Amino acid sequence: MKKILVLMLLFACGCCLKIHGQDRRPIYLHGLKETHAEWDNWSTLFAAERRMTAGDNQDHPSQTGVLDFVNHVPFLTNNNSILFGHSMGGIVGRHMERTRTNPFSGIITAGSPLDGARIANSLTGGQIGSYVTNGIDKVLKGPIRQLGPAQGVLYQVASHYFKSLAEAYINTLIQEKMSSQSATDLAENSPYMNNGHRTATSTMPKIHIYGNENSPVLWRIVSINKGWTDGYLVGVTQQAYDVCVASKVVNINAAFANPILAPQYTYIADGWDTSAKWIKNDSENGWNDLIGASTPTSKQVTSSVTNWTAMNQCLSQYHPATTQQYAQCQQQNTQNVTTTVYSTVNGISDGFIKATSSTGFLSTWSENAAKIEALGVNHLEMKDHAAIKQIYNNIFDGAIPGINSVFLTVRR
């Protein structure tokens, strides 16, 4: 009897291992203009730690539209398989789930623009080009006013650096990737996005991982794109901002101390202020608008406003004028005025795709999905960030409440 019980126990364990570890055959789908290398890190790890030998991790044509991508993914009917899709790969996975029979048992998307990618709309609308041109103009405002276009050599070099960086970013990350049929498909409200898959109901177990990158998201994602650490350009821009603010203060002091040149120094200070403002706020706010992650709002601003004409008329009636009369005229013609100014709130994003789209806020298909935040992770870091590794481990171990048991996978 004991022997039978032991045999039954061994059989049960064997079944368990087969289900959770030995036959998952995951499908890995990369993003737009990426390769299978995007998933190499995780597929190697999952194979080693979870016995998840890849069913498919290949290069697929990603620029000729979502449908073409789908058609190149082999049919791998497997009721135990998990599909992993990064960015566009998740959209391809959604398409497969809608059009194939039993393609997999669950799908995990990471940074996929389930409601569309606003950045694609911004590229075709020309806003990205204007954004870069405007940024260069603003960054140079202080140096050129201070030193002139010829003598501001150091700043010209610095601006060239910014310019080449911005252009490189646009070329490598935006234009090369997004100037394609796939980008047209992935744009918000594109014919592909409105083809019915997004708004269809689905019972397929699914998990949407969304990046919640620290601000400034722009400089972090550019840093990663250039192969630096994500804080590298944050430090560079912080230095530029600091120099702009210090230069502004120095010129304000010159205006304060030297009335003969006060207008010139005030004008120069205003140039540095414009440069500082773009580096600190406008670049980030503008970028969030381009990726669709900003929401308009307003702020109340109170400032002292003087009717200068009336004040000078008031003063001219006294001859000789005294300090008391000056103060009186000033007081009579100055008041605090509160005005409403435009402002925006930067939402959660991975620096490229806003969180609402990565979680399918407008997609009926995503209604049953578990949404998992990857704090401090941007779109390009999802292939190797420690926080993502932890998330996958938590998913496989069942350490996240509400995760469908289909994703549970025993550790080797």
Add this chain to the structure above:
Amino acid sequence: MKQKNTHVKRSRLSASKPRRLSFILLLAASSIFGACQKEVDILKPVNDTKFSTAAVKLKYEVETLTVPEWDNADNSEPQVRIMSMAFSTRNKVEVNISEDGASNWRIERMSPKTDVEAEHLSPPGVEPETHLTVIDESGVGRFYDAKGAMLHSNPVPIPSYKEMMANFKTNPNSLFSILGAPSVDNLNQIIEKAKEAGGIQELGNNMVSVRTGKNSSGVARSEGILDNTSKVDIYNKDLGLCLGSTLYDQQNQILCQTFYSYSVTPDQRWFPNRIYMKGWDNDPLTGKMRAQESTTYFENVTINIKNL
């Protein structure tokens, strides 16, 4: 001789391990202590030997509020509106100017009284932010975080006060010129110079308009705004105050208008408490001229001038 020294060095290197370890520990401790000491020191007010007896010491808090104007016709362009958002900064400034016109600076960043920042949903950055800037007389700026750790060092273009300080020595009345008002005596000189150039216009009621062209400032030449502009100032002759100015570029196009509001120290010295500026610039996003208003407030002003 060289060989002997080398030998000595070698013999020291062959000292016992515990003694070497103690020495290394002592060095490390000294370095850490030294570094900590430096961090604490840097947060103290600027007070090196040369500037401890500076001819002019200025302390104040300065806040700037900038509000770019935008055209309602551009309503449909979110990027235009975003670039038109308000911006404010506030700093506590300490400037020491020595007799030879050199200056050193301590700029402490503060939270603006006029808060124009929206609360974002995206998490803030994790990197330490600059809290204090110290600029030495050579124009080298050192930037520190709130704990006193130096984050970076970069050049900051500082103006020379050489000519201004030279004037102090020859004309004690010109001391007033660092206080925002040129003084009646200086104003008369400005008017006389402008008369020679035909740039004066009496406005009546003790007001006068003075036009000054390029290179009238006497400051070091460059290709920036200082050399390539002309301006018209409106003065109150009784008080010796400049009430407002208009700045023009080389093509006589208006760059900005500036108005000044003043306070008086207990010893009857004028200083600006507010500078309002409205400037115009070409906007690359719309191709139109765009106005930007900025108001600079000076508060808690302390001015110390040494008798030369």
